[in-house]
Amino acid sequence: MAELPRYDSGPAEGPRALLVHGLGSDARGWWRVGEHLAQLGWHTTAVDLRGHGAAPRTDGYTVPEYASDLLGVWPGAPGQPWDAVIAHSLGASASIAAAVAEPTWTRRLVLIDPVLRIDGRGLADIRDWITAEKRSATAASLAAGNPRWDPRDVEAKLAALAAMEEETIAASVASPVHWQLIDEARGLTMPTLLVAADPDSGASTRPADLDEVREGNRLVTTATVEGAGHNIHRDDPAALFAYLDPFLR
Numbered sequence: 001m002a003e004l005p006r007y008d009s010g011p012a013e014g015p016r017a018l019l020v021h022g023l024g025s026d027a028r029g030w031w032r033v034g035e036h037l038a039q040l041g042w043h044t045t046a047v048d049l050r051g052h053g054a055a056p057r058t059d060g061y062t063v064p065e066y067a068s069d070l071l072g073v074w075p076g077a078p079g080q081p082w083d084a085v086i087a088h089s090l091g092a093s094a095s096i097a098a099a100v101a102e103p104t105w106t107r108r109l110v111l112i113d114p115v116l117r118i119d120g121r122g123l124a125d126i127r128d129w130i131t132a133e134k135r136s137a138t139a140a141s142l143a144a145g146n147p148r149w150d151p152r153d154v155e156a157k158l159a160a161l162a163a164m165e166e167e168t169i170a171a172s173v174a175s176p177v178h179w180q181l182i183d184e185a186r187g188l189t190m191p192t193l194l195v196a197a198d199p200d201s202g203a204s205t206r207p208a209d210l211d212e213v214r215e216g217n218r219l220v221t222t223a224t225v226e227g228a229g230h231n232i233h234r235d236d237p238a239a240l241f242a243y244l245d246p247f248l249r
Contacts, residue, residue: 002050002058002069009046010038015083015248016075018106019046022089022231023172024130026053026163028156032237033086040245042083047073049091051168053160061171063178066094071102081107084248088112088233089204090172093181100184109192110244113230116181116209123173130169134161146234153234182209186216193247194222195240201229221247 007027017037019030027046034044048055050069058065075082085106087095092114099109133142142154149157173179185194196210197203207224214222223243228235 001072002056004047004049004069004073005054006073007046008043009034010043011041012043014041014043016043016045017084017086017248018070018073018075018082019044020070020085020087020091020095021046021049021052021160022091023126024052024133024161024164024169025088025157026055026160028053028159029153029234031152031156032150033233033240036237036241040248042248045073045075049094051172052164054163057165057168061168062175063090063094063097063181066090066172067097067101070094070098071105074105079104081105084108084110086110086112086244087114089114089230093179096181096184096188097178099190100187103189107190108248109188109190110247111185111192111194112232112240113195113197113204114181114185115179115204116185116213117206118176118179118204120176123176123179127170127173130161131166134164134166134169137161146229146231148235149231150234153231182212185213185220188217188219190219191247192217192220193243194220195232195243196222196224197228197230197232197235198224198226201227201235204230 026048030046050058092111196205210222225239232240
């Protein structure tokens with residue numbers, strides 16, 4: 001188990017949320033969500049996943065290993081649950097695995113465009129896409145490719161890409177075995193909000209998988225943000241908050 005760096009913000013008192021980033025990002029990418037939740041009275045803790053940001057580099061980067069690290073992160077003493085875990089992409093997939101393994105880890109779960117089912121070709125596409133970003137992305141190219149992003153999003157993404165190694169990217173998506181999470185999502189035992197990106201804009205959560213999870217688990221509420229790409233919290237934070245805020249009340 002890797003010990004993950006923690007970055008706290010918001011009021012000292014009040015409900016506590018854990019923020020878990022995706023592959024190729026790190027805790028810096030949660031700046032807008034952290035600021036928004038602080039205005040609502042929430043204390044947030046963002047982490048860098050293994051191999052990302054300032055977190056330790058390890059020999060293993062499977063979804064279960066990422067999940068094991070997350071189960072070492074609690075708001076206080078182990079066994080004291082988070083009031084919410086809010087996670088994106090790889091972080092959301094790992095959070096599903098963590099919440100199934102330890103249902104007392106969080107009272108509520110928010111999943112932003114997680115991978116629920118994927119084959120080897122799909123993982124290879126993710127590897128190639130993020131590797132290409134690491135090798136060649138500039139502030140100008142990221143801004144041009146993501147015109148809805150705030151400049152701080154561009155800055156955070158560039159810093160995260162620079163901080164990670166290509167080996168971490170490749171090892172994280174080396175095998176589809178641990179990325180089949182439909183059954184785990186159907187087995188979640190806490191209220192869960194699953195927000196998917198637009199299928200026509202690069203969503204990782206497929207509509208059929210969204211339907212299967214919602215129909216198989218009455219605790220899961222689903223939504224799709226039209227026009228938003230995989231990084232919903234960067235592309236259309238207002239739409240995300242429109243679903244998030246009532247869920248957290």
